[in-house]
Amino acid sequence: MSPASKRIVVVGGGTAGWMAATSLATAxxxxxxxxxxxxxxxxxxxGEASFPMLRDYHKLNGIDEAxxxxxxxxxxxxGIEFRD
Ligand SMILES: Cc1cc2nc3c(=O)[nH]c(=O)nc-3n(C[C@H](O)[C@H](O)[C@H](O)COP(=O)(O)OP(=O)(O)OC[C@H]3O[C@@H](n4cnc5c(N)ncnc54)[C@H](O)[C@@H]3O)c2cc1C
Known part of the structure; x- marks a missing residue:
């Protein structure tokens, strides 16, 4: 392992954990x-939908969206419509 390399532990295997781990491994x-x-x-x-910024996450991590x-x-x- 080079001096710049690190060992990172992400605790939690939900959406946040897996997305963080993917981004850290890519970066x-x-x-x-x-x-x-x-x-x-x-x-x-x-969850059934996501923010448009998910597209940036895909691009950043080289994930083929299709x-x-x-x-x-x-x-x-x-779109989403909220009533009352
Ligand atoms: C009804 C509903 C609808 C939703 N709809 C949408 C939607 O349309 N679009 C959207 O983007 N979001 C939506 N959300 C929100 C989205 O689902 C959550 O924000 C997201 O799944 C949360 O992910 P998380 O990784 O933060 O948490 P979690 O999924 O709760 O993951 C936490 C992880 O941490 C682990 N953990 C906790 N404590 C410990 C410990 N002591 N040691 C080891 N591991 C531990 C757990 O095992 C788990 O794996 C919705 C939520 C609800 C309730």
């Missing part, structure tokens, strides 16, 4: 990123 090549998930505490794991949508069976959501 810091040569570093080791380990993600720790709990067997006892579940994830929130819900492939991502196919793999997750996702769709584009173009």
């Amino acid at each position: 810091l090549p040569g570093s080791t990123v380990q993600l720790v998930e709990s067997e006892e505490i579940g994830i929130v794991g819900v 492939g991502f949508l196919r793999a997750t069976n996702g769709t584009f959501k173009l």
Whole structure:
């Protein structure tokens, strides 16, 4: 391991943990990123839409958006209406 490389541990295997771990592994090549998930505490794991900035996250991490949508069976959501 070179002096610049680091060992990083991300605690929590929900959306935030996995996205942070992906970004750290992309931004810091040569570093080791380990993600720790709990067997006892579940994830929130819900959600049907996302902010447009998710596209920047995909670009930043070299994730093919069309492939991502196919793999997750996702769709584009173009708007949300809140009443009352
Ligand atoms: C009804 C509903 C609808 C939603 N809809 C949307 C939506 O449309 N779009 C959107 O973007 N968001 C939506 N959200 C929000 C989104 O789902 C959450 O913000 C997101 O899933 C949270 O992810 P997280 O990684 O922060 O937390 P979590 O998913 O809770 O992950 C936390 C992780 O930390 C781990 N952990 C906790 N304590 C420990 C410990 N002591 N040691 C080790 N691990 C630990 C847990 O095991 C878990 O893996 C919605 C939420 C709800 C409730």
